[in-house]
Amino acid sequence: MLLAFDRLLLPSTIVRQSIYIFDGFNVALSPTVQYDPVTRVVTLGSPRPGEWLKPGQPYKIVLTVPNGDEDNNGLRAIDRATLDPGSERVIGFFTDTVAGGTSGAPHMDFCNDVLPIFQQHCSASQCHGEPGPTTPSSRFPDGQSHPAAGLVLENATGVVSTAIGIGTRRVAIGSNTGPRTQAQSPGRMFGVDMPLVDPGSPANSWLLYKLLIAPPPPPGTPPSVRRKCDGSEGTPPQGGFQPPVSYAVLSEAERARLADFIPGNVMPYPPDPGSGDRRENLTVGEVQRISSWILQGAATNACACEP
Known part of the structure; x- marks a missing residue:
């Protein structure tokens, strides 16, 4: 059961108490609820x-x-806007048997x-590469590179130790409102104390929203x-699979709200801020691959180069 939305949803509200399914006898069912921010699709399972x-x-x-x-x-929505109270919020349907089902x-x-994706787009020495010796500069006067925000995305070890954490969900620096070392449950305000990567929950993963702010690159990238x-x-x-339902790329207005x-x-x-050059931005398919991985x-696993 799939429901598509045109706005990014506030993760803490995507729960069973927000979406109900009733059978023909008006008995409420209790589905599992998943949400993909890339396609803005809620899956009821x-x-x-x-x-x-x-x-039937x-x-x-x-x-x-x-x-x-x-x-x-x-x-x-992420800005706490609600569904239009005057809109149709009861969707009736009959089930049918589809040969083969859906994959x-x-x-x-x-x-x-x-x-x-991380290595090609995010792992330069001035971004999220492994720390190490570099040419002394105004940015690195000690001759040592330091990953931005302490986040290393160049290899599996860096991803595990700085993005996912060991035994706890690591709080994104930009989302943290106080001296906490462990993420709290998603709250009433979007992004507060949100982990960088919350395994099993792309809707509660700060890294994914950082990627969604940038518009996709030109077609054919x-x-x-x-x-x-x-x-x-x-x-x-x-990961070049088709999304389960038709959806529109995130609008510029919604990207601005997210920002x-x-x-x-x-x-x-x-690479050239302010120029409008989008060639290094991630494609929708690449962001979808990261969302599905989360x-x-x-x-993660250790990754050697391919023979």
Whole structure:
């Protein structure tokens, strides 16, 4: 069961108390709820293995509106805007049997699908590369490079130790409102104490929203691909799958709203700021690969160059 939205949703409101499903006897069901900020699609799934919605039966989805600003139930956008109370918020439908069903998102392999994106777009010495010796400059007077915000995306070790954390969810520096070392549950304000990468929850991962601020590159931009040991192009990415429903690329107005909550520069940092050069920006497919990797648990493994 898929619901598409035109606005980015406030993660803390994407819960069962905001979206209800009732069967033909008006009995409320309890689906699992997942949200992908890239496509802005909410997926309602079976709460347990086996049959969930029975074929040929009537059902309805009810989207709730918060009862005042203090009510945490009901869907909200990142700026706490609610659904239009005058809009149609009850969706009735009949189920049917579809031969073959639908295929889920392909498994994201960290070495082939995710790390090549980080290495090509984010791992320069002045950005999120591994710290090490460099030419002394006004930026690095000690002759040692230091990754921006302490975030290393050049290899699996850096991703695990600085983005995901060990035994805890690491709070993004830009989102932290106080001296906390561990992320709190998503709150009433978007982005506050949000971890960089929250395994299993792209909706609560600061890194993904940093990537969404930048508009996609020009059409025809090739995706990032893992390299072979001789420097030639290696295994192509697996993540070029089609989204489950038709959706529009994030609007400029919504990017501007998102930028109000995510301070700092866009990511990747433009090679020529202010020029409008978008060639280094991530494609929608690349951001989708990272989102799917996070949803699938953000697993990492050591990545050697490809023979």
